[in-house]
Amino acid sequence: MELVAFFLRYARRYVHWGLLALAAIAVYSIATTAFVGLVNPMFEEVLLASEEELEGVPVGGLGGVSDDPDENSGTGFFGPLEGFTQNLRSAAADLYADAKEQFGIEGRREVFFAPTLLVLVVLLRSLMAFVSGYSFQRAGLGVTTDIRNDLYRHIIHQSSRFHQRHTSGELYSRVVSDVSKLQNAVAARLFDIFMSVTMLFVYGGILLTLHVTLAVVSLFAVPLFGFLLARFGKGMRNVTHRSQERMADLSALLTEGIRGNRVVKAFGMEEFECRRFERATRGHLLANLRAQFLSTLSSPVIESTAAVGGAVLVISAGLMIRDGRLTFGTFFQFLLVLLMMYDPIRKLNKVNLVLQEAIACSKRVHDVMQIKSDIVDRPTAPPISGLEQGIRFDDVSFDYEDTGHGKGVLSGIRLELHRGEVVALVGASGAGKSTLVNLLPRFFDPVSGQVLIDDVDIRALPLQNLRSLIGIVTQETVLFNDSARNNIAYGRDDLPIEEVRMAAAAAYADDFIMAMPEGYDTVIGEGGQNLSGGQRQRLAIARALLKNAPILILDEATSHLDTESEVVVQRAIYNLMEGRTALVIAHRLSTVVRADRIVVLDRGSIVEEGTHEQLLELGGAYKRLYDLQFHG
Ligand SMILES: Nc1ncnc2c1ncn2[C@@H]1O[C@H](COP(=O)(O)OP(=O)(O)O)[C@@H](O)[C@H]1O
Ligand SMILES: [Mg+2]
The missing domain is CATH 1.20.1560.10 (ABC transporter type 1, transmembrane domain)
Structure with missing residues (x-):
C-alpha cells in the first residue's frame, strides 16, 4: 500500500x-x-x-x-x-x-x-x-x-x-x-x-x-476458455523454467568434467563422470518432454474445445432463428463481438508477468x-562567509562500521589549524589520513567528538555553506567527459574564459590546454582519459583554484606523478595554498617540508606534531619515515 x-x-x-x-x-x-x-x-x-x-x-x-x-x-x-x-x-x-x-x-x-x-x-x-x-x-x-x-x-x-x-x-x-x-x-x-x-x-x-440467453451461455464459455489458455501458458512457463535449470546442471557438470579432466583421469573416474552426466541429461530430457507434451497438446485441445463451443453456439443460434427468436444480423453482431473479445483477453493474459x-x-x-541520508543537513547556525580564526578537531573518533567497540579508524584526534596555516599530515598508508580530512567537508560525521570551524560545530552549519568553504583535490582526480573549460569551471558556465585561463595558468595547465586541438573547448574524454596523469591533476588543481575557497584539502594530489611533472604540479600547489588554510596529505616528504606544521598519524592517533626540524630532532616516527624515504 x-x-x-x-x-x-x-x-x-x-x-x-x-x-x-x-x-x-x-x-x-x-x-x-x-x-x-x-x-x-x-x-x-x-x-x-x-x-x-x-x-x-x-x-x-x-x-x-x-x-x-x-x-x-x-x-x-x-x-x-x-x-x-x-x-x-x-x-x-x-x-x-x-x-x-x-x-x-x-x-x-x-x-x-x-x-x-x-x-x-x-x-x-x-x-x-x-x-x-x-x-x-x-x-x-x-x-x-x-x-x-x-x-x-x-x-x-x-x-x-x-x-x-x-x-x-x-x-x-x-x-x-x-x-x-x-x-x-x-x-x-x-x-x-x-x-x-x-x-x-x-x-x-x-x-x-x-x-440474453446466448450471451449468458457464451459468457460462461469465454472465461472457461480463457482459463484453459492461461493454464497451458502457465504450465509452459514452469516447464520451460525447469528445462533451463536442468540445462544449467548439465553445463556445470560439463565444465567440471572437461576442466578437471586431469583429476578425473588421475582418479580413474571417467565412467563415474559419464554416469553422472547421463543422469543429468536424463533430467533434461524429461523436462523437455514435458514441455513438448504441453505445447503439442495445447493447440489440439484448444482447437477442439473451440470447435465444440462453436458448434453449440451455431446449433442454438440456428434453433433460435428457426423459432424467430433471433435474426441473422443479430447473430452476426454477436459473433463479431465474441471475436473482438479475443484481443483484450490475450492482452490480459500477458500482463501478469510484466506486472509482477x-x-x-x-x-x-x-x-x-x-x-x-546519515549526513543530516539541519543547520542551527547562520552561514559563514569565510574563515576567521581556524579549524579545530576536538577529541574526534571515527569508525567506518557502526560497531562502536574496539579501536576505531580514528581515535581521540585533537588538532588545531589557525587561519592561513598549512598543516601536513603524514603517516603510513592506512593510518587514517584520508579519513581525517574527509570529516571536514562532512563526507562522514565523527562517531564522537566534533569538528569546529571558528568554534562552530560544522554539523550546525548549512551543508552547502560548509562545502563552499572548502576546495579539495583528491587522490583520484575526478574529471567529466566535457571540455577542459567546463571541467575547470565545473557548473559555473557564466565565468569568463579569462578567469578560467588565469586559474589554469596558476596550475601550470594553460600551456598544455592551449596545445590541444581545440584549446579550452577540447573534450577531454571520459574521466580525462585523453590526458596524462599529471595533466589531469593540474586540471583538478585549476578547478580548486578557481573555486577560491578559504580552506584547502589536498589528499596526495601528487602521488601519481613522475618526478618531473611533480615539480611542476608542486609549484601549482604552492600557488594554490597561497593565503589559505590548508590540510595537505603527501606521500613524499619533500612535499611537506615546507608546511608550517607536520602532524604524524599512526593507526588512527596523532603521535607527533611539530615543524620538520623539530620532528627530526625528536627522532621518533617522523624521523623513521624520513629516513626510509631519503636514505632507505
Ligand atoms: N570506505 C572505507 N570503508 C571501510 N574502511 C575504510 C574505508 N576507507 C578506509 N578504510 C580503512 O580505514 C583505515 C584508514 O584509511 P585511510 O584513511 O584511507 O588511510 P590513509 O589515507 O592514511 O592511507 C584503513 O584501515 C582502511 O582500511
Ligand atoms: Mg589516503
Missing part, C-alpha cells in the same frame, strides 16, 4: 492526462457499441434488403428487434433482464431512426446511410484509441521520468557511507533498468489492463443486450528512496 501511495504522489501531477485518457476510453466504448449496432442495419437495409421491404416494411433497427411482442416478452428465467435489454435495443433503434429522419434518408438512398455512418464511427473509434493511448502514455512516461529524476537526486545527495554500501553497478541498475521496466509497465501495460478490462465489460454488456516484475522493480526503487 505504501507503494500505491508512492505512485499516487507522482501521478497527481498528471491527473489531467489521466482524465483525458478516461474520457477517450469512454467515447471509444460508445463508438465500439455503435459500430456493433450498425452491423444490423448494414444487413437489413443494405445487403439483404429487397424492393418490397423498401416499400415500407419497418426494419428491425439496431438490435434487430422484432415487433412481435411475444418474442421479446419479459417472461422466462431472464425475464427482467430481457425486458431491460429490449428497452435498450428499442432506444438505440429509435435513435437510429431519428437520425435517418433528420437527414431525410429514405428509399434507395438508405444504401448510403449505414455504411457512411459506420465509417465515421470507426474513424471516431480509431481517433479515441489514439487519444487514450497517447494520453495514458504521456501520464505514465511523465510519472516514471519524475521518479527517475527524484531517484537520481536522492542518490546524489546521499552520504559517502551510502555510496560505500551501494555499489555503482547496483545504483546504476536502479536508475536505468528498474525505472525502464517500471516505465514499460506503467505507461503501456497498465493501459492495456485498464482498456482491456473496460472493453471486456463493454463487450459483455453488448452481448447481453443483443441476446514491475512491482518488484518499484519496490526496489522505493526502498532506495526510503533511505535517509
Whole structure:
C-alpha cells in the first residue's frame, strides 16, 4: 500500500492526462457499441434488403428487434433482464431512426446511410484509441521520468557511507533498468489492463443486450476458455523454467568434467563422470518432454474445445432463428463481438508477468528512496562567509562500521589549524589520513567528538555553506567527459574564459590546454582519459583554484606523478595554498617540508606534531619515515 501511495504522489501531477485518457476510453466504448449496432442495419437495409421491404416494411433497427411482442416478452428465467435489454435495443433503434429522419434518408438512398455512418464511427473509434493511448502514455512516461529524476537526486545527495554500501553497478541498475521496466509497465501495460478490462465489460454488456440467453451461455464459455489458455501458458512457463535449470546442471557438470579432466583421469573416474552426466541429461530430457507434451497438446485441445463451443453456439443460434427468436444480423453482431473479445483477453493474459516484475522493480526503487541520508543537513547556525580564526578537531573518533567497540579508524584526534596555516599530515598508508580530512567537508560525521570551524560545530552549519568553504583535490582526480573549460569551471558556465585561463595558468595547465586541438573547448574524454596523469591533476588543481575557497584539502594530489611533472604540479600547489588554510596529505616528504606544521598519524592517533626540524630532532616516527624515504 505504501507503494500505491508512492505512485499516487507522482501521478497527481498528471491527473489531467489521466482524465483525458478516461474520457477517450469512454467515447471509444460508445463508438465500439455503435459500430456493433450498425452491423444490423448494414444487413437489413443494405445487403439483404429487397424492393418490397423498401416499400415500407419497418426494419428491425439496431438490435434487430422484432415487433412481435411475444418474442421479446419479459417472461422466462431472464425475464427482467430481457425486458431491460429490449428497452435498450428499442432506444438505440429509435435513435437510429431519428437520425435517418433528420437527414431525410429514405428509399434507395438508405444504401448510403449505414455504411457512411459506420465509417465515421470507426474513424471516431480509431481517433479515441489514439487519444487514450497517447494520453495514458504521456501520464505514465511523465510519472516514471519524475521518479527517475527524484531517484537520481536522492542518490546524489546521499552520504559517502551510502555510496560505500551501494555499489555503482547496483545504483546504476536502479536508475536505468528498474525505472525502464517500471516505465514499460506503467505507461503501456497498465493501459492495456485498464482498456482491456473496460472493453471486456463493454463487450459483455453488448452481448447481453443483443441476446440474453446466448450471451449468458457464451459468457460462461469465454472465461472457461480463457482459463484453459492461461493454464497451458502457465504450465509452459514452469516447464520451460525447469528445462533451463536442468540445462544449467548439465553445463556445470560439463565444465567440471572437461576442466578437471586431469583429476578425473588421475582418479580413474571417467565412467563415474559419464554416469553422472547421463543422469543429468536424463533430467533434461524429461523436462523437455514435458514441455513438448504441453505445447503439442495445447493447440489440439484448444482447437477442439473451440470447435465444440462453436458448434453449440451455431446449433442454438440456428434453433433460435428457426423459432424467430433471433435474426441473422443479430447473430452476426454477436459473433463479431465474441471475436473482438479475443484481443483484450490475450492482452490480459500477458500482463501478469510484466506486472509482477514491475512491482518488484518499484519496490526496489522505493526502498532506495526510503533511505535517509546519515549526513543530516539541519543547520542551527547562520552561514559563514569565510574563515576567521581556524579549524579545530576536538577529541574526534571515527569508525567506518557502526560497531562502536574496539579501536576505531580514528581515535581521540585533537588538532588545531589557525587561519592561513598549512598543516601536513603524514603517516603510513592506512593510518587514517584520508579519513581525517574527509570529516571536514562532512563526507562522514565523527562517531564522537566534533569538528569546529571558528568554534562552530560544522554539523550546525548549512551543508552547502560548509562545502563552499572548502576546495579539495583528491587522490583520484575526478574529471567529466566535457571540455577542459567546463571541467575547470565545473557548473559555473557564466565565468569568463579569462578567469578560467588565469586559474589554469596558476596550475601550470594553460600551456598544455592551449596545445590541444581545440584549446579550452577540447573534450577531454571520459574521466580525462585523453590526458596524462599529471595533466589531469593540474586540471583538478585549476578547478580548486578557481573555486577560491578559504580552506584547502589536498589528499596526495601528487602521488601519481613522475618526478618531473611533480615539480611542476608542486609549484601549482604552492600557488594554490597561497593565503589559505590548508590540510595537505603527501606521500613524499619533500612535499611537506615546507608546511608550517607536520602532524604524524599512526593507526588512527596523532603521535607527533611539530615543524620538520623539530620532528627530526625528536627522532621518533617522523624521523623513521624520513629516513626510509631519503636514505632507505
Ligand atoms: N570506505 C572505507 N570503508 C571501510 N574502511 C575504510 C574505508 N576507507 C578506509 N578504510 C580503512 O580505514 C583505515 C584508514 O584509511 P585511510 O584513511 O584511507 O588511510 P590513509 O589515507 O592514511 O592511507 C584503513 O584501515 C582502511 O582500511
Ligand atoms: Mg589516503
